[in-house]
Amino acid sequence: MDSVQRRFGRVEALRGLTWEAAAGEVTCVLGPNGAGKTTAVEIATGLQRPDGGTVRVLGTDPWGASAEHRARVGVMLQDGGLPQSVRPLALLAHLARFWTEPADVDALAARLGIHDFRQTTVRRLSGGQRQRVALAAALVGRPEVAFLDEPAAGLDPHARREVHALIREQADAGTAMVVTTHSFDEAERLADRIVVIVGGRAVARGTVAEVAGERGLEETYFALTDAARSTIHTSPQESDR
Numbered sequence: 001m002d003s004v005q006r007r008f009g010r011v012e013a014l015r016g017l018t019w020e021a022a023a024g025e026v027t028c029v030l031g032p033n034g035a036g037k038t039t040a041v042e043i044a045t046g047l048q049r050p051d052g053g054t055v056r057v058l059g060t061d062p063w064g065a066s067a068e069h070r071a072r073v074g075v076m077l078q079d080g081g082l083p084q085s086v087r088p089l090a091l092l093a094h095l096a097r098f099w100t101e102p103a104d105v106d107a108l109a110a111r112l113g114i115h116d117f118r119q120t121t122v123r124r125l126s127g128g129q130r131q132r133v134a135l136a137a138a139l140v141g142r143p144e145v146a147f148l149d150e151p152a153a154g155l156d157p158h159a160r161r162e163v164h165a166l167i168r169e170q171a172d173a174g175t176a177m178v179v180t181t182h183s184f185d186e187a188e189r190l191a192d193r194i195v196v197i198v199g200g201r202a203v204a205r206g207t208v209a210e211v212a213g214e215r216g217l218e219e220t221y222f223a224l225t226d227a228a229r230s231t232i233h234t235s236p237q238e239s240d241r
């Protein structure tokens with residue numbers, strides 16, 4: 001996306017956000033609460049319309065894109081949006097029927113430990129269990145690009161390890177994987193590329209080595225976010241709006 005703007009009343013959620021993700025790579029999107037990560041993902045998946053700028057996903061403007069385009073894009077949002085009264089495997093089997101060549105539901109479910117709670121309806125799953133179902137739902141259509149909003153947040157260590165391995169495998173198979181996270185550890189372990197968003201702008205973009213430099217990702221992140229936040233908070237144009 002290039003120079004994307006998005007405003008909610010007085011709040012400028014995105015102020016000229018520019019970044020990209022590539023096929024076959026994991027791109028981790030980092031940034032403080034309220035930086036605009038979810039807004040960016042929702043715009044990239046056609047759930048929100050930007051007020052300005054250009055967005056292309058697989059060469060297509062996601063706003064109002066066709067069903068054919070949407071079928072090539074996987075999405076896992078923070079609030080899940082899963083139907084509540086179904087069991088996980090029935091849900092995944094149902095979703096798989098939307099695609100001509102879906103992933104193997106049983107293998108995907110086994111991978112994410114979903115068989116362990118196969119008899120429980122989505123409503124009664126724990127937060128981490130629900131997240132694993134949401135991740136499986138995002139990947140069942142074997143997307144060419146997948147946007148995962150904090151897929152490993154709150155998972156137990158085993159589940160997190162599986163989720164990381166799965167994300168890496170999907171990237172190695174050619175998918176552009178876009179993962180938002182608050183974890184430096186996760187970003188360092190997973191990412192080929194990193195985008196740091198602060199106040200609706202990308203303040204750093206590049207490979208992990210390029211962004212982290214010699215200081216390491218955590219220190220670089222604090223330096224970038226502290227600097228950008230103080231600029232944003234003292235900017236007179238912004239406080240006048």
Ligand SMILES: Nc1ncnc2c1ncn2[C@@H]1O[C@H](COP(=O)(O)OP(=O)(O)OP(=O)(O)O)[C@@H](O)[C@H]1O
Pocket residue numbers: 008011012013031032033034035036037038039040
């Ligand atoms: N529908 C909305 N109405 C009003 N303000 C909104 C709306 N959606 C987002 N915002 C505001 O836009 C800004 C960016 O929010 P966003 O959810 O994109 O941040 P985020 O980086 O995903 O944060 P977090 O790390 O907490 O998930 C915030 O100030 C938020 O309050």
